[in-house]
Amino acid sequence: MKKHDQDFMKRQNRLTVFEMIKNHHPISRASIAKRTGMSPTTVSRIVGELTEQGYLLNSEQVSAGLGRKSTLLGMVNASVLAVGVELDRTRMSIGVVDLQGNMVCSGKYPRVPEESAEQTLMHIGAAMEELVQQHTIDRTRIVGIGVGLPGIVDNEKGVVLFSVQLGWRNVALAEQLKELTGFEIAVDNELKVKALAEQLKGAAVGSSCTALLGFGNGVGSALILDGEIYRGVMNSAGEIGHTTVDPNGTMCECGKTGCLQTYINISSLLAEANRIRPVGTIEELFEARQAGERWAVQLIERALIYMAITINNVVCMYNPDSVILSGELIDKFPDICDEVEQLYFSRFVWEPLRASFAFRRSMLSEEGVMIGSGLLSQNRFFALA
Known part of the structure; x- marks a missing residue:
């Protein structure tokens, strides 16, 4: 139990540092430690790991007053990509987003309201592959797929409990879509993921x-x-x-x-x-x-x-x-x-x-759910990595 708690805290600390840099870059290690309450040693260790893995870059040293210079940290936006999917009654929208939630490419595809969950998931897999190939996206940089849809979702298990608009009950969406695509899947209610996007770069x-x-x-x-x-x-x-x-x-x-x-x-x-x-x-x-x-x-x-x-x-x-x-x-x-x-x-x-x-x-209009779903997938990746 103790080891489990320690592993959980390490993952949470890593995600906290990552989010701090993403939302406030350029930022120094000292500023991260001050804002999060973590020790400078912990922050330096996490920053070192993220830098070694290619997610961060160090900018020029700057001096704040008379003290020693601080190296500012920034994100390598293109180092990680995620696929964001919005499902609705008559259409689905699929986009590839970078670390800052910028839309790299996207497409809209029709959906037949009467089609089964299995048919919809197959269409998602096929449309995603088409989008990746059409825009020459490096598939190895995609860390997962996020899906936002209307209804009640068990976001921890990735199960759609009930969606009136889609006509779905108890659909193990994350498990089935992972089998089809090979990627880790995050699933949530559409407005909740849109709110995530608005919080990062929109009206919130x-x-x-x-x-x-x-x-x-x-x-x-x-x-x-x-x-x-x-x-x-x-x-x-x-x-x-x-x-x-x-x-x-x-x-x-x-x-x-x-x-x-x-x-x-x-x-x-x-x-x-x-x-x-x-x-x-x-x-x-x-x-x-x-x-x-x-x-x-x-x-x-x-x-x-x-x-x-x-x-x-x-x-x-x-x-x-x-x-x-x-x-x-x-x-x-x-x-x-x-x-x-x-x-x-x-x-x-x-x-x-x-x-x-x-x-x-x-402010994000029709892209909001795709951006939020992609960011949700990235958050899940960095929390588990």
């Missing part, structure tokens, strides 16, 4: 408590507290789309009635629209609104009201310093963020809290 940089909300094919949220994702007991914290807002409301695809997402998500909006006339895409619905068709105006206005209600509920529960809106609806129609803020904050966001948080749109 510098925030100590951020609520990320996703509005698209589903409705969900993720909470970042002091740089860490709040997960809950089952890693299901943030499934706000399935909170009940009207027990006599519309039937949700999860099997309950009156779920919040039935008033906001794309499939529900289209189902309502088709009761009036045939509408095939969310773009057509917004075009009808733009044209002044009253039913479309009312339908989207109701969705915006429930977005404001969602923001109010999250702000009241968690008191974040920033709220980030993301998801397909926000990416395709960014102006609705301004509409929600200007038209509905005064009505639905509790007055004492209106000025307590910054209201932002995701």
